[in-house]
Amino acid sequence: MEYRISGRTSLPVLSGISLKIHQGETIALLGRSGSGKTTMLKLINRLRTCSSGDLLVENRPVRDWDVIQLRRRIGYVIQEVGLFPHFAIEQNVCLVPGLEKWPAERIKSRFAEVMQLVGLNPVEYAGKFPRELSGGQRQRIGVARALAADPAILLMDEPFGALDPVTRAELQREFLALSRKVSKTTVLVTHDLREALLLGTRVVLLDAGRIVAEASPGDFLKLDQKVARDFIAASELVTGAAQ
Amino acid sequence: MNVWQFFASHRAEILAATHEHLSLVLISMAIAVAIAVPLGLALVTHPRWRAAALAVASIFQTIPSLALFGFLIPLPFLGGIGARTAIVALVLYALLPILRNTYVGLTGIDPAIIEAAEAMGMTERQILFRVRLPLATSFILAGIRTATVITIGVATIAAAIGAGGLGTFIFRGVAMVSDAVILAGAIPAALLALLADFLLGLLERRLRVA
Numbered sequence: 001m002e003y004r005i006s007g008r009t010s011l012p013v014l015s016g017i018s019l020k021i022h023q024g025e026t027i028a029l030l031g032r033s034g035s036g037k038t039t040m041l042k043l044i045n046r047l048r049t050c051s052s053g054d055l056l057v058e059n060r061p062v063r064d065w066d067v068i069q070l071r072r073r074i075g076y077v078i079q080e081v082g083l084f085p086h087f088a089i090e091q092n093v094c095l096v097p098g099l100e101k102w103p104a105e106r107i108k109s110r111f112a113e114v115m116q117l118v119g120l121n122p123v124e125y126a127g128k129f130p131r132e133l134s135g136g137q138r139q140r141i142g143v144a145r146a147l148a149a150d151p152a153i154l155l156m157d158e159p160f161g162a163l164d165p166v167t168r169a170e171l172q173r174e175f176l177a178l179s180r181k182v183s184k185t186t187v188l189v190t191h192d193l194r195e196a197l198l199l200g201t202r203v204v205l206l207d208a209g210r211i212v213a214e215a216s217p218g219d220f221l222k223l224d225q226k227v228a229r230d231f232i233a234a235s236e237l238v239t240g241a242a243q
Numbered sequence: 244m245n246v247w248q249f250f251a252s253h254r255a256e257i258l259a260a261t262h263e264h265l266s267l268v269l270i271s272m273a274i275a276v277a278i279a280v281p282l283g284l285a286l287v288t289h290p291r292w293r294a295a296a297l298a299v300a301s302i303f304q305t306i307p308s309l310a311l312f313g314f315l316i317p318l319p320f321l322g323g324i325g326a327r328t329a330i331v332a333l334v335l336y337a338l339l340p341i342l343r344n345t346y347v348g349l350t351g352i353d354p355a356i357i358e359a360a361e362a363m364g365m366t367e368r369q370i371l372f373r374v375r376l377p378l379a380t381s382f383i384l385a386g387i388r389t390a391t392v393i394t395i396g397v398a399t400i401a402a403a404i405g406a407g408g409l410g411t412f413i414f415r416g417v418a419m420v421s422d423a424v425i426l427a428g429a430i431p432a433a434l435l436a437l438l439a440d441f442l443l444g445l446l447e448r449r450l451r452v453a
Binding site for chain 1: 353355356358359360361362363364365366369374377378452
């Protein structure tokens with residue numbers, strides 16, 4: 001699969017990508033800024049489209065999907081959260097079930113359910129607005145919103161990137177517990193090696209638009225390719241400096 | 244005769260002219276909003292027309308107001324002497340600020356929010372009406388506020404083509420070389436503008452989404 005920015009003749013953003021993601025897996029797409037990991041995520045729900053090659057979701061090429069249907073079946077969490085500032089929390093979380101015209105009763109019970117999953121009191125938060133919440137709470141709402149319509153697939157773009165280290169660690173732990181409970185096929189984009197190893201069931205390292213390494217979290221640190229070693233060394237340096 | 248004496252002796256006449264003035268402004272603004280806001284919405288989904296629509300609206304604003312009134316008089320249907328012609332001209336003047344603010348408000352939304360809406364599987368129409376429009380409301384209102392203040396001022400010139408309003412006193416005062424008579428038109432017009440600015444400003448702040 002390849003992805004180029006249309007109208008440009010320069011190097012493709014992604015090329016030679018071949019990756020099979022199994023049901024229930026959590027793929028951690030690891031790479032530095034500009035390596036193409038976010039682009040790869042956006043190809044899955046067709047916020048971008050491949051220039052050549054095939055990308056299949058549930059054994060069906062994404063271009064054959066009705067794009068609206070496809071997106072409503074895929075939960076999406078982004079770093080800036082992208083909560084709607086003019087919607088109360090309940091409206092934000094229940095957006096997709098609403099669009100899918102679920103009965104009101106079912107939406108209500110689902111709201112309570114997902115709020116509990118992300119550890120927030122549904123009654124307390126239902127009527128609040130995003131601006132009244134802290135960064136960590138907003139991020140939890142972002143996760144709740146992605147889970148609301150119970151999608152089989154979850155895409156997460158640096159979901160914990162904007163949080164302070166303590167809140168981040170807390171949310172990572174909670175997400176780990178949660179992903180065991182709900183078992184979604186998840187693609188997680190991150191530049192944080194620790195996060196990739198903690199949350200991923202498989203770690204995929206991207207560099208300059210290509211997959212350069214792929215391993216289980218246990219084996220990743222033992223990889224001997226240069227790019228992987230460099231990435232690991234740089235990450236250790238950063239954590240070392242922080243300690 | 245000083246201005247206060249003139250106010251006192253012509254109270255009923257000034258009140259009637261103020262009323263006339265206000266109706267000119269309100270009718271023109273209602274029509275302008277009814278044209279510019281839907282047009283702004285349409286430009287979001289048809290960006291090809293954006294430059295052309297804004298250019299046309301800008302051209303209307305560059306025509307000196309007295310000249311615009313003059314140009315309209317000979318036109319069939321739209322023109323002639325009286326309030327109808329004045330309203331057409333005032334609408335043309337009010338279009339640009341409303342159209343520009345509507346378009347900028349609708350398209351200037353944080354891209355992360357729009358992308359989230361797309362990723363949630365909202366259709367273009369749903370994004371326009373459920374996300375863009377509510378988030379742009381205070382912006383659109385700011386445009387309406389600017390347009391209203393302009394219209395209250397320009398409407399004084401409408402008296403030149405027999406549309407009545409507070410401009411009647413201004414033109415009469417100019418002809419009579421009487422400051423008192425000019426002020427009898429100018430002061431209420433200025434007060435109307437300040438009041439409209441204040442009230443719409445309040446509404447704008449109330450509708451702003453943090």
